[in-house]
Amino acid sequence: MKFRTLQNLAPQHHQHSTSIITASSNKIPHLIVGAGLAGCLLAWRLQQAGQRFILIGSSAMPSAFGVAAGVINPVTGRWMTKTWNFGPLLPKVVETYRAIEQQFGIQVYRPIPEIRFCQNAEDLKRVGRRMRNPRYQNVLSHMAVAGEAAPEFNDDFGTFRIDQAAYVDLPLVVQTLRASFAALGQFRDETFLHSELQPAANGWQYRDLHADKVIFCEGAAMRDNPWFKNLPLKPAKGETLLCQSPALRLPQKLYHHKKWFLPYPDGSFRIGATYDESDLSDAPTEAKKDELLKAAHVALKEPHQVEVTAHLSGIRPSSLDSRPIIGAHPTELGLYLLNGLGSKGASTAPSMTQQLTEHILKKSPIENEVNLVRFD
Numbered sequence: 410m411k412f413r414t415l416q417n418l419a420p421q422h423h424q425h426s427t428s429i430i431t432a433s434s435n436k437i438p439h440l441i442v443g444a445g446l447a448g449c450l451l452a453w454r455l456q457q458a459g460q461r462f463i464l465i466g467s468s469a470m471p472s473a474f475g476v477a478a479g480v481i482n483p484v485t486g487r488w489m490t491k492t493w494n495f496g497p498l499l500p501k502v503v504e505t506y507r508a509i510e511q512q513f514g515i516q517v518y519r520p521i522p523e524i525r526f527c528q529n530a531e532d533l534k535r536v537g538r539r540m541r542n543p544r545y546q547n548v549l550s551h552m553a554v555a556g557e558a559a560p561e562f563n564d565d566f567g568t569f570r571i572d573q574a575a576y577v578d579l580p581l582v583v584q585t586l587r588a589s590f591a592a593l594g595q596f597r598d599e600t601f602l603h604s605e606l607q608p609a610a611n612g613w614q615y616r617d618l619h620a621d622k623v624i625f626c627e628g629a630a631m632r633d634n635p636w637f638k639n640l641p642l643k644p645a646k647g648e649t650l651l652c653q654s655p656a657l658r659l660p661q662k663l664y665h666h667k668k669w670f671l672p673y674p675d676g677s678f679r680i681g682a683t684y685d686e687s688d689l690s691d692a693p694t695e696a697k698k699d700e701l702l703k704a705a706h707v708a709l710k711e712p713h714q715v716e717v718t719a720h721l722s723g724i725r726p727s728s729l730d731s732r733p734i735i736g737a738h739p740t741e742l743g744l745y746l747l748n749g750l751g752s753k754g755a756s757t758a759p760s761m762t763q764q765l766t767e768h769i770l771k772k773s774p775i776e777n778e779v780n781l782v783r784f785d
């Protein structure tokens with residue numbers, strides 16, 4: 410599907426000369442739509458650059474950030490491959506979340522040792538090969554024989570350690586940033602209606618706002634955006650369980666035993682995540698809850714009474730080529746997009762928001778690999 414076709418679907422207003430700015434219009438340089446991870450970090454970057462903006466996002470609408478464990482995992486998937494661009498992304502990750510921690514006096518970025526269980530003899534061979542590969546030397550270490558690394562888990566084939574893993578408290582990042590923007594009158598907790606965005610002289614009019622630029626950070630809801638909905642998102646629903654088990658006290662490590670287990674300092678833990686490209690409904694399902702609980706019972710050595718305290722679902726805004734999608738609309742002056750963060754928003758959002766900010770403010774080029782025009 411060609412990106413070029415987008416313009417056919419968008420409202421037909423290419424001239425930007427029709428609307429009249431009323432006296433009550435608030436003129437702002439940037440209007441950001443979608444106050445999830447991408448929208449909030451982008452707004453924060455603009456604020457750091459001394460720019461004014463209004464951020465519109467609805468806390469009543471579904472989002473991915475509220476469901477995610479926020480794990481940053483350098484080696485992922487069945488084939489245990491190194492995460493795209495992990496080396497270049499990591500310094501920006503640490504710098505960004507640490508700066509937010511310092512500014513607001515919160516803790517959001519938590520490095521954590523990760524233990525991955527081999528599921529069969531083939532896994533064991535594969536990890537051996539990876540460990541001999543120089544590309545993996547800074548992220549893989551400590552192979553342990555079966556039963557040695559984590560006594561709480563069934564372990565028939567041995568484990569290895571993934572270094573440089575971490576998790577980010579994404580809900581805390583978003584809630585903190587939203588609250589700080591709200592205190593400045595720059596956050597509106599409401600649903601954005603695309604039908605009310607109209608081209609205006611040198612910009613776009615949305616209700617009382619006249620914005621030079623509108624930046625869409627809508628996650629999976631991009632499918633309803635008339636200007637960008639033909640970009641190839643490949644959304645995937647995921648569900649996670651927040652659990653408690655009085656007799657189970659897992660050390661603070663991330664365990665990957667087909668599903669992952671993430672213990673929190675208060676003794677609770679999260680199990681995740683399911684993956685489904687066919688059901689894109691918002692609600693969590695009993696079937697996926699059973700899948701996760703079954704995975705827990707298979708992974709844990711002793712039978713444990715597991716109480717589910719929260720069952721959450723969300724849609725990952727993945728893209729067809731598993732890369733972020735950012736940049737300017739090819740024909741509609743002043744419209745921008747940041748999307749396609751998929752299942753890796755915690756690690757990609759810091760760099761992608763910086764790249765888009767510099768593009769908007771300084772016209773810096775966007776890397777070809779993530780630029781939305783690659784779909785043209």
Ligand SMILES: Cc1cc2nc3c(=O)[nH]c(=O)nc-3n(C[C@H](O)[C@H](O)[C@H](O)COP(=O)(O)OP(=O)(O)OC[C@H]3O[C@@H](n4cnc5c(N)ncnc54)[C@H](O)[C@@H]3O)c2cc1C
Binds near residue numbers: 682
């Ligand atoms: C089950 C699951 C597990 C995950 N685990 C991880 C993980 O471990 N590590 C990781 O890095 N990532 C993980 N992710 C992915 C991560 O959540 C996303 O990459 C990230 O949240 C994407 O950020 P976003 O801002 O693009 O989208 P979102 O977080 O979905 O935010 C978009 C926001 O825009 C709002 N919005 C959209 N349209 C409108 C509108 N018209 N009006 C008002 N508001 C609107 C939405 O309501 C939402 O709040 C997971 C996702 C899921 C579903």
